[in-house]
Amino acid sequence: MKYMVLMYADPAATAAMTAEERAEVFGRHKALHRDLVDTGELLNGAGLAYPVDTTTLRRGEDGPTASEGPLTGAVEQLTAYYVIDCESPERARTIAERVVDFHVVAVEVRPVHDFFGMG
Structure with missing residues (x-):
């Protein structure tokens, strides 16, 4: 099963x-x-630029509208990700636990679907 490991930091x-x-x-x-x-579990991953360098597109009445900055105003912002392929949700969480520290203060572990909207 594939998982996104989404890392958040201030x-x-x-x-x-x-x-x-x-x-x-x-x-x-x-x-x-x-x-x-x-182990062959890493498929992809990268660090992301600072949120100040982000453009967010939202659906508007006349089509997409752009704004500078991240989607949310939360202190913690998405800072990096890994895409992994491992045997179980427990293994994905074990991998994710290795990145939680004084810098990465929250991590989401989310299953990846092979097709949009398909389980």
């Missing part, structure tokens, strides 16, 4: 991280990436 806290903190976060993701490549 962009202001990310910007304020020290070089040592950045190195720690990078090291943790590098180790996880290596492990998931070794």
Whole structure:
């Protein structure tokens, strides 16, 4: 089963991280990436630009309208993701637990459908 592992962090806290903190976060993701490549579970993943660099499109009466910034005004914003293919929801949660730390304060684990709207 495929899962999205969606990571959330406070962009202001990310910007304020020290070089040592950045190195720690990078090291943790590098180790996880290596492990998931070794098991064949990693399909894709990337870090995302700061939310200030985001454009959100919404449905309007006359078609899509664009606004600068992320979809929500929450402090925590989507910061990175992995797409994994693993044997169970429990395994997906175990993988996701490895990215929760002082930087990534919340993680969503969401099943991926192979076709839009199809279970």
